[in-house]
Amino acid sequence: MGTPDSTPWQDHPARALVRLRDEPPVWKFGGLRLRRYSGADHGTVLALHREGLAQVGLRPGDGVYYDHDFFRMEDIYLRNDGEFLVGELDGRIVAMGGLRRADLVPGGRARAYGGYAPGAPALDAVEMVRLRVRPALQRRGYGTAVVQALEQRAVEYGYRVLRADTTELQGPALALYAKFGWTETRRETIGGIVNIYIEKHLR
Numbered sequence: 001m002g003t004p005d006s007t008p009w010q011d012h013p014a015r016a017l018v019r020l021r022d023e024p025p026v027w028k029f030g031g032l033r034l035r036r037y038s039g040a041d042h043g044t045v046l047a048l049h050r051e052g053l054a055q056v057g058l059r060p061g062d063g064v065y066y067d068h069d070f071f072r073m074e075d076i077y078l079r080n081d082g083e084f085l086v087g088e089l090d091g092r093i094v095a096m097g098g099l100r101r102a103d104l105v106p107g108g109r110a111r112a113y114g115g116y117a118p119g120a121p122a123l124d125a126v127e128m129v130r131l132r133v134r135p136a137l138q139r140r141g142y143g144t145a146v147v148q149a150l151e152q153r154a155v156e157y158g159y160r161v162l163r164a165d166t167t168e169l170q171g172p173a174l175a176l177y178a179k180f181g182w183t184e185t186r187r188e189t190i191g192g193i194v195n196i197y198i199e200k201h202l203r
Contacts, residue, residue: 015141017148025083025153029145032095037073037084044093045086046070052132056169063191064167069105069129076100081123083153084130087142097131097146099154102163125199126159131173143176151180154202161201168194 020026027034037045049067058065069076077084077098087095102125128150133142154162164182166173174196182198189195 017145019152025085025149027145027149029087029141031089032142032145033088034085034095034145034149035088037077037086037096037098039073041086041093042070042073045096048093048096048132048134049130051135055135056167058167058169058193062193064193064195069100076104080104081157082126083150083157085146085149087133087146089137089142094134094137095132095142095146097150098129099126099150099157100129101125102127102161123158123160125161125163126154126157128154128162128164131176138172143172144179147176147180151200151202160203161199163197163199165195165197168196174198 015030017027017029020028024036025034026036046067049070053059053065073084076082077100080101082098082100082104084098085096086093089095101123105127128147131143131146133140133146151162162182164177166177177198177200180200182200185197185199187194187196
């Protein structure tokens with residue numbers, strides 16, 4: 001039997017994801033509190049997003065980087081059968097992630113140029129996007145907690161398929177998705193960067 005110091009974080013009772021409230025949703029994961037995004041979070045969330053992309057060398061103009069959805073959070077995430085969560089540690093936002101209907105923002109090269117269209121009435125596929133953890137706090141299970149919470153929300157909304165894309169540069173993100181049973185569907189090279197598309201069937 002392991003001692004508390006040798007028990008993996010994912011097996012430790014204090015480090016399990018626990019739902020505290022259904023609506024608006026709140027979870028805890030150890031000292032991390034996950035809750036729904038609010039307008040007051042905008043500046044911090046945008047900065048965390050940009051910090052995460054800069055960490056792997058992505059930048060505006062590369063055809064992969066984009067942030068226009070952060071200026072339409074209500075339309076794209078919160079009013080169209082989606083979700084956006086932030087993770088707080090000691091009152092500071094250190095993690096985040098969202099769900100948005102797969103028909104709201106175009107894929108591939110068009111994504112970087114700000115395309116947007118109102119969603120169709122049928123709920124089928126949803127994208128898990130904007131997974132970020134502050135670099136100094138990575139490898140503590142916070143990304144896993146965000147993925148688990150978002151998957152719960154996707155099931156609650158009745159989606160059939162989860163989709164995501166990331167780049168070949170983002171090895172930790174690819175490993176996290178693989179751990180949860182996502183599979184690669186295709187690859188696309190954009191501006192010399194390999195974009196990897198993945199999905200997971202929920203039902």
